[in-house]
Amino acid sequence: MNIKAVTEMYLKFGPLFFICFCLSLPVFPQQKIPSYFKQSRKFSRTLQQIVHEVGLDSTYDAGEDGMETISFAVIDLTKKKPVIGGVYANNFIYPASVYKMYVAMEVLKQVNEGKYSLFAPYIVRSPNDVDKGKEIDYDPRPLLQNNDTVTIDYLLDLMITRSDNSAANCLIDVATRPAINKTMLEQGWQGSEVTRKFLSRKYEDPGYDTVRGTETSALHAADFMYKIYKNQLINPWVSMQLKALLGRQLDTTKLSIGLPSSAMFYHKTGWWDIYTNDVGIVEDGKIKYIISVFTPITEEKVRPRLKELSRRVYELIKEMHRGK
Secondary structure (H helix, E strand, O other): OOHHHHHHHHHHHOHHHHHHHHHHOOOOOOOOOOOOOEEOHHHHHHHHHHHHHOOOOOOEEOHHHOEEOOEEEEEEOOOOOOEEEEEOOOOOEOOHHHHHHHHHHHHHHHHHOOOOOOOOEEEOOOOOOOOOOOOOOOOOOOOOOOOOEEEHHHHHHHHHHOOOHHHHHHHHHHHOHHHHHHHHHHOOOOOOOOOOOOOOHHHOOOOOOOOOOOOEOHHHHHHHHHHHHOOOOOOHHHHHHHHHHHOOOOOOOOHHHHOOOOOEEEEEEEEEOOEEEEEEEEEEOOEEEEEEEEEOOOHHHHHHHHHHHHHHHHHHHHHHHHOO
């Protein structure tokens, strides 16, 4: 059944159809689940019920992107073998700034290989300096400008913690898209290739001005975070460097607001137009899990639902841990 048919059935029969339809699906059709995860239909059914109850079970008009659904995955890390579940977790969707974490992975990989130093100087060049305002307005660091000299380390920090678009454009040039995507394919994330910078197509490099927009899935993003958690994203050095950056995330307006103050959340957010996303590792004592959610809903509308989704998933993992 294609997305148009699903939409028509949903409009005719409402949320009950969505629940029945989801329960009839394989947990993750079409995409191969790594063997180090245990798939659980029961876990996915519970997550589907949560998604329904917090109001994220609709299909949405995404304009030129057609009709869209969320892409959602959770990995329970409290078991001996990690258990994965989700709702449309293999749906490819626009990740907004979440895909900056893929860029950071390749930059750190190249630093570790000795191609350049974290503290190598870098001169910012137009048109990469796109930001006219800070993504996090209370961050004191100035906007990057043409001819600024900074370091690779500084660009990485800006790109991840403040979600700076100018820094991302610079680092995409440093790492190069072919190299980023080669590493992505080696990790098994086909379809999540980085295709675009964060700027208008008219300023894109030749060959990238007509390419499709970047997409990713909750499954790939969750697997990315799992490899960081296990210190297996490229190698322990790359994993720990990236985890430290993710732990300093300045945007705490999405899934973070549904977590208790005792929880540490290593994550990357993304928001643009109608898309609002958040992916990360939650650690709170013995409660440990990965949550990955991409929504085709504006930030203003989805924030209360993300808060409740986050709270409910935390309570679910907490209860599952008690039942071990």
